[in-house]
Amino acid sequence: MKVTVFMIIVGIIFLCIFVGLLTLIVRALLKYIHSKDVRQEKSVVRKSLGEALKVHRTQCKMTQEFVAETIGVSRQAVSKWENGTSDPSTSNLFALAKLYGISVEELLKEVE
Structure with a gap:
């Protein structure tokens, strides 16, 4: 069976196309892998301070009453912090973070 110059050229063209597509796929995969931190950061939903406090309290399986008694405020104060009516003082914010086992920065x- 004779291999013509035309068949060789067609084969080389297909090989170049295949290598080019493979290179693009590898680059796209590498870019996706390296973007993991960005994707995770965007997936974090920003919330109000009250929402964040409530999430941490419920994750720790604590009631508003327990939190209030532990840090020395009323249950209504904890409720107001969580619904956004008021914000905790700096000292209470530190006490809440410590109670929930996280830093104030976290x-x-x-x-938001």
Whole structure:
């Protein structure tokens, strides 16, 4: 069976196209892999301080009453912090973060 110059050229063209497509796929995969941090950061939903406080309280399986008694405020104060009517003082914010087992920086990082 004779191999013509035309068949060789067609084969080389298909090989070049295949290598080019393979290169593009590898580049796209590498870019996707390296963008993991960006994707995770964007997936974090920003919330208000009250929402963040409530999320951490519920994750710790604590009631508003327990939190209030532990840090020495009323249950209504905790409720107002969580619904956004008021904000905790700096000392109470530190106490809440300590109670929830996180740093104040971590807590505030979640806030818009």
